[in-house]
Amino acid sequence: METKRNTDNKPIIEAVDLMHYYDDGPSGEKEYSLQGVNLSVKEGEFLVVLGHNGSGKSTFAKHMNALLLPQGGKIYIDGIDGSIQENTWEVRKRAGMVFQNPDNQMVATVVEEDVAFGPENLGVAPEEIRKRVDKALKDVQMFDFRKHAPHLLSGGQKQRVAIAGIIAMRPKIIILDEPTAMLDPSGRQEVMKTIKALNKDFGITIVHITHFMEEAVQGDRIVVMEEGKVIMDDTPRNVFSNVDLLKSIGLDVPQVTELAHELIKDGMNLTEGILNIEEMVEALCRLK
Template sequence: MEEKMIDCQNVSFKYDSSSENDSKLAVDDVTFQVKKGEFLAILGKNGSGKSTIAKHMNALLVPTNGKMYVENLDTSDEKNIWNVRNKAGMVFQNPDNQIVATIVEEDVAFGPENLGIDPKEIRERVDDCLKKVNMYKYRKHAPHLLSGGQKQRVAIAGVLAMRPHCIIFDESTAMLDPSGRREVMNTIKEINDSYNMTVILITHYMEEAAKSDRIIVIDEGKIAMEGTPRNVFSQVEKMKKLGLDVPQITELAYELKKSGVNIKSDILTINEMVNELCRLK
């Protein structure tokens, strides 16, 4: 049986509201599991509840109703919080909020130092994690001199150095330019592929979600769609009804099909599109 990294069981969450009649749930009876080593993308328009769900995965929030388990640890049990956060690291939208030191390697060492790790091992972890995110040559640099993408990769190295079993990226590419986004996405994919680490990616970018194993679409606090990227993105009209886009190449395939071209509707990459168009000749 495949082991579960995250087990979300009928979770509902309500932010405390000042007005009595505002009883809207931010998360409404959501159930899903994430297998160890899986790359899951969570999509949803602003205010859909996707970041609220993410914050439950490392006990920044605890369910109003239902249960969230991280490697079988109940996140609502205060005794588990430290362990939950060690198992599930989180990388946020703004790297500046996550970088605490004035030199890159000191920043990456900050987490392991707080865990009480032996200094010799910290040195090894820092070098190893900076190499993993292609930032080793910047280890003596000041973080504030780096580009947004480089800062975000340092933030990822800082989380990796704590050896979590799972990393949650909460819109971690939202503030970056396209090349910074590409750098960070390559790093995320590498972490998942090479180290078999569980990755949960909350994103607005459909091209990023297309690289995942599975997608969950959240709408008004509920799961509206779930499946492989190919399965979810081929449902163009349903996605648009939910206020979301699909990858540009999938949309192009959809429009071509609509105009009578005999083409597959579940195309995700430019190469697949080229192959389909060559087939038509």
């Protein structure tokens, strides 16, 4: 059952009054993790989702990949109704998921075999799998490691292999749920470089959940979630111009953004929403 709506000029991801809850509240009442989320994502967009633990961001991500089904409302992935269980594989063909711990996604003892696992499950022909695996590993700069054992790789390399495994399935969307949380700064840079290339060079729609604000500024758009609701949805500059609001819900902002905010409070003639060191240097030079 592949109930598909007309996708002419439609977003590639569309949540309509999306609800999810657990029946384990303190008194047995429903505890909502998503409370009527309405959100659309355009094809080729790089969306960042922010929120503290328990805000609903990971629950929302799991709906995009049909790991969870809505308990109210709808979610459409490339026009496919993700609220219908029979559509699960159709959704997953279109939207691949990369998790926080790459070791949890490793299923084989050789890198290229691990990357081949997803396409094999989709019933792709062996000769096509060979082409996809080689290309996916080249796309993430891991082709030279194709015969290596995954457990011997660095954290950043493992995560790039996990991403290659998703790419080999040829999805239109890649959802990344805090993929750099367990990596050192070098590994985080490796993975972010790969994600940005997939988005800019290959046009893959990216949904990136992170708690690193320096990663968030690299998106086209940021959604902030709180108590299962979307409370902000704007460009990185506009979102990070609201330093006090973000801090009030337990979120940080990029260090340079906070520095600019404090200087403004002290009377310095700067604008809110400075996102990086280069912008700060330029703004300070203009004051001379």
